[in-house]
Amino acid sequence: MKLESVVFLLCGLFLELAAIGYILATDFEPAGSVALVLSGGLCLFVGGYFWFIRRRIDERPEDREDGEIIEGAGDLGFFAPASYYPIGLAAVIVILGIGVAFWYPWVMVVGAVAILGMVCGMTFEFYTGQNKEHHRGEVAEHV
Known part of the structure; x- marks a missing residue:
């Protein structure tokens, strides 16, 4: 979860910085400004969730340098076989x-x-x- 949290947090930070630049360049054009601010906030929200959740779960094989592919084998969860x-x-x-x-x-x-x-x-x-x-x-x- 470490990589996922870093990716989302960096994307959120970039979008928020881009929103500041966009707001300053366009004298607060509403549609683009709101879209950038909300997109950045959503990325920060998801990144923050991953950041907090990674401390509660065991380290996954893909998060370790010495992790092997076979360690990730097995059931990942229960999914509906067919649903409309x-x-x-x-x-x-x-x-x-x-x-x-x-x-x-x-x-x-x-x-x-x-x-x-x-x-x-x-x-x-x-x-x-x-x-x-x-x-x-x-x-x-x-x-």
Whole structure:
């Protein structure tokens, strides 16, 4: 995580310095100034998260000079085998964005409700339907 935190922190620092230069050069042109400041802030936020999290986890093989490739082998986590919720979530985010862009309050409400539905569906997809028994079996194995 050390490399990732340094990369994000350096990118954030560069963007913030670029934002200062841009603001001074353009007498605070709003769109570009805000975009640079927020982009730099997001990079600093992610870099800070990686900086703090790296102290809580064991050092990974890729963070050590003597790390071997084989040390990184194994399971990296549990991922959904097939899910339509990410595509649905992307679609309803587009609907919400269209509502905001054209300022249609009813479209924004529909988009927000649909986003809540998609997020709830994605959160609980392993507790209902065909994946219900599969998930219970994995929980029983780990207990």
